[in-house]
Amino acid sequence: MYLYSFDKFAGPDKVFTITKWNAFCKKVKIGDLVKSGEEIFVCLGDEISFPEQYVYFHVPKMDIQILHKWLLSPKAVQMIHRMVYTYYSTYKSVMKYFVSDDWEKLLGLKPKRVKRNEWCVTSYKIANLSLSLDTRNSAQTLVVYPDLWTIMNSVDEKELTKKEVAFLSSTNSQWQKDKHRWAVKTWNVSMIYASPSEIFHDFYDLKKIIFIDPHKRYYANQQDPRFKVGAVLQRMSELYDVQLEIIGN
Numbered sequence: 001m002y003l004y005s006f007d008k009f010a011g012p013d014k015v016f017t018i019t020k021w022n023a024f025c026k027k028v029k030i031g032d033l034v035k036s037g038e039e040i041f042v043c044l045g046d047e048i049s050f051p052e053q054y055v056y057f058h059v060p061k062m063d064i065q066i067l068h069k070w071l072l073s074p075k076a077v078q079m080i081h082r083m084v085y086t087y088y089s090t091y092k093s094v095m096k097y098f099v100s101d102d103w104e105k106l107l108g109l110k111p112k113r114v115k116r117n118e119w120c121v122t123s124y125k126i127a128n129l130s131l132s133l134d135t136r137n138s139a140q141t142l143v144v145y146p147d148l149w150t151i152m153n154s155v156d157e158k159e160l161t162k163k164e165v166a167f168l169s170s171t172n173s174q175w176q177k178d179k180h181r182w183a184v185k186t187w188n189v190s191m192i193y194a195s196p197s198e199i200f201h202d203f204y205d206l207k208k209i210i211f212i213d214p215h216k217r218y219y220a221n222q223q224d225p226r227f228k229v230g231a232v233l234q235r236m237s238e239l240y241d242v243q244l245e246i247i248g249n
Contacts, residue, residue: 001028002048003041003059004091006101010057013090015048016041018059028064031072033103035065040103042071042095049085068107072099073185075239076202082235089225097200099181106178110186139207140184142192144199144233146216151193154212165191168198196221196229199236206240209233213248 005014018036028034030045036059048054072080076098083094100106145151148169160167166180166189180201183189187204196219211233219229237244 001046002044002051002054003034003036004044004095006040006042006103008039010054013053014092014095015044015054016057016059017054018064028066029070030074030077031070032066033068033071033107035067036060036063040067042099044077044081044091045074047081048091049081067103071103073202079200079236079239082239083225083227083232086231086235087225087227093224097197098202100174100178102174102178105175106181109175109178110182140187140190140192140203140205141208141210142194142199142201142203142206143210143212144194144196144229145212146196146218148195150212150216151195155193160193162191164189165193168192168194168201170195170197172198199229199232203240206236207242209237209242209244211244211246214246215248 001018003016003018005016008014008016010016028043030043032043034041034043039059041059080091080094080098083089083097084091145154148171151167151169159165166183168177168180172180177198180189180198184192184201184203192201211230214230221227221229233244236242
């Protein structure tokens with residue numbers, strides 16, 4: 001089993017191995033937030049990318065305490081593995097896109113579930129496309145724009161303030177990002193507008209991805225991991241088995 005540490009390095013990364021040395025440890029599942037001694041980890045499962053790099057880094061033999069079940073879903077963890085493998089990156093470089101290092105504040109922001117009977121069929125205008133979504137079901141739609149300017153000039157400001165809508169931008173504070181993570185994960189939002197750096201979320205029930213203006217240069221990440229958003233969205237569409245619709249040339 002492999003664990004990702006929030007605050008301790010294992011060589012150039014933060015991944016440690018642990019053997020299933022007691023029955024309690026076997027209860028730990030992929031995506032669980034756990035504590036060993038004074039250290040906090042997220043379980044990455046029994047298989048990771050480039051495992052040969054982590055064979056010498058072990059978690060000491062201590063009792064494992066589960067702090068939160070399923071902090072990350074198996075699909076989110078699978079996407080993390082894929083990002084590390086595809087872009088020859090490290091888990092510490094990829095994990096920051098999926099979960100905050102300040103896990104205590106993150107857990108403190110977990111919301112209550114929204115009552116679905118308060119929601120209804122809503123229409124959205126995206127570029128030249130009009131969508132009617134029944135926000136009472138579990139479906140989520142991710143709309144990816146190349147930059148904040150394009151979002152603000154393409155989407156009605158009133159639409160961005162609807163309670164079933166998440167507006168995800170790199171300009172958001174860490175507090176806002178953590179609230180959005182829970183909102184997406186717990187299905188408190190169904191329509192998600194995102195800039196390139198904010199596409200990585202633990203979706204409750206993603207059903208459609210809309211990719212706006214794929215030719216824009218903002219879709220190429222210049223830091224590790226050096227990914228192209230179009231390729232990542234294609235992988236996400238395969239992982240979640242959803243439709244990827246491209247608007248613009």
